Amino acid sequence: MKTKNDGVRKPGSGNVAGLISLRMTVAMTAITVLGGILFVLGVLLGSRHEFAERGLDPNAMSVTEQFGSGMMVIDTRKAVAFTLLFVLGVIAAVALIGRYYSHKEVAPLEHAFELQKDFVADASHELKTPLAVIATRIDLIDFRRAHGQPIDGVLDDLRGDVDRMNAIITDLLVAARGAVNAEPVALAGVIDQSVKAVRPLADKQQVRVATRIDGDPSRFVVRGNAVGLSRCLVAVLDNAIAHTPEGSDVTVSLGYRHHSGVAIRVTDHGTGIGADPERLFRRFARDDDGTAHQGYGLGLALARDVATRYGGTLDVESTSAEGTTMLITLPLA
Numbered sequence: 423m424k425t426k427n428d429g430v431r432k433p434g435s436g437n438v439a440g441l442i443s444l445r446m447t448v449a450m451t452a453i454t455v456l457g458g459i460l461f462v463l464g465v466l467l468g469s470r471h472e473f474a475e476r477g478l479d480p481n482a483m484s485v486t487e488q489f490g491s492g493m494m495v496i497d498t499r500k501a502v503a504f505t506l507l508f509v510l511g512v513i514a515a516v517a518l519i520g521r522y523y524s525h526k527e528v529a530p531l532e533h534a535f536e537l538q539k540d541f542v543a544d545a546s547h548e549l550k551t552p553l554a555v556i557a558t559r560i561d562l563i564d565f566r567r568a569h570g571q572p573i574d575g576v577l578d579d580l581r582g583d584v585d586r587m588n589a590i591i592t593d594l595l596v597a598a599r600g601a602v603n604a605e606p607v608a609l610a611g612v613i614d615q616s617v618k619a620v621r622p623l624a625d626k627q628q629v630r631v632a633t634r635i636d637g638d639p640s641r642f643v644v645r646g647n648a649v650g651l652s653r654c655l656v657a658v659l660d661n662a663i664a665h666t667p668e669g670s671d672v673t674v675s676l677g678y679r680h681h682s683g684v685a686i687r688v689t690d691h692g693t694g695i696g697a698d699p700e701r702l703f704r705r706f707a708r709d710d711d712g713t714a715h716q717g718y719g720l721g722l723a724l725a726r727d728v729a730t731r732y733g734g735t736l737d738v739e740s741t742s743a744e745g746t747t748m749l750i751t752l753p754l755a
Contacts, residue, residue, distance in 0.1 A: 445523050453515045461508045551620070551660050552587045556580060558622040586619060589649040596647075604732060606755050607646045609684060610639035613674055615648070616655040620663060628668040631659070636677035642684050644752040646732035651752075654736065657725035658688045658748045665692035665746075679751055686750040687739065695746055699738035725750075 559580045566573045596603050617631050624631045635642070644651075655674075662672045670691040679685035695702065702722045726736040734752035741747070 446520065449519045449523075450516065453512060453519070457508055457512055457515075461504055549587060549590065551623070551656060552583055552590065555619060555622050556583050556587075558626055559583065562622075583619075586649075590653060593647060593649045593653065603647050603650075604645045605647065606643050607648050607651060608640065609642040609644060609651070609676055609686065609752075610635060612648055612651045612655060613676060613686070616652045616659060617674065619652070619656050620659045623660065624663050624672070627663055627666070629663050629666050630671045631663070632671055632673050634673065634675040636675065639676075642676055643755045644684055644732065644734075645755045646752065650728045650731065654725040654728040654750065655686065655688075657721040658736070658750065661721055662688050662690035662692075662746070662748070666690040667692070682754060683734075684752045684754060686752075687747050688750075689745060689747045691745040694743050695738060695741040699741055702738070703736070 559576055563573050563576050563580070565571075566576065593603075613633055613635075617633060621631065659672065659674070666672055672691075673687075673689045675687045675689070677685050677687075703726050704723060722736070729736040729750055729752065732752060734750060736748065736750050739747045739749035
């Protein structure tokens with residue numbers, strides 16, 4: 423019995439194989455023709471005129487009528503040497519050309535595999551925070567229902583969380599294709615949306631999240647994608663909330679940077695990052711600092727990828743035993 427995938431070929435595999443075969447055929451044809459010409463020239467150069475070497479005048483000999491003005495004699499040792507060189511040259515050329523075209527044609531497949539692997543890891547991580555928020559809202563619905571309290575508002579928030587998950591998956595798929603879906607985005611709205619998304623996690627940790635905008639909110643417009651930028655900020659906020667003690671604050675501030683860019687600062691009151699902050703931006707880096715944060719070392723790495731995609735940066739601006747400030751910069755639209 424045939425399964426659904428029987429007889430199905432991966433898209434593009436036949437084209438790649440055919441292209442490699444065609445290029446190898448053309449290259450080997452050229453090498454064979456060129457090598458054959460060089461081989462014949464080598465043999466001719468290695469041969470000698472028998473009559474001339476003996477000091478005889480071919481025109482005065484009756485054998486000239488049968489063999490021409492001079493007999494070409496091939497040197498056996500030179501012929502064997504040239505033959506071996508020709509064979510070795512062809513083998514070396516085949517190996518080099520095969521290696522070159524194999525790497526050249528397989529490289530896009532390897533890149534696609536890396537993108538697929540990264541997408542699975544990124545999607546798994548990016549959906550962790552929305553799922554945690556949804557689980558928290560479900561617990562709140564159960565609590566309110568058990569105590570006879572209204573749940574309509576929480577249900578609306580739950581629907582919003584589901585829509586956010588769908589938007590995150592779409593943005594991840596766009597990023598996996600290497601596309602940049604940029605449009606004018608008001609950062610004030612992105613900050614409000616991101617803070618709202620992590621509010622249940624902050625409440626669970628008993629952490630307050632405050633926002634501050636230094637200037638006219640309508641002026642802070644960048645080129646990007648609202649969902650992607652929110653992913654970036656949510657990852658930074660999630661990290662800050664997880665490392666902030668109960669009863670403390672996490673502050674999100676928005677302001678200008680060098681008159682041509684925007685700066686978003688997320689400040690927590692944790693114990694600091696340590697001497698090598700850059701390690702947190704490497705994929706699968708874990709910072710086992712004793713907190714209950716069960717991350718997989720992807721959040722800040724993905725956040726930096728998003729900021730970089732839209733021409734920005736994400737770095738640790740400052741860190742100490744009193745807290746850490748993460749800095750997101752983006753160019754103004």
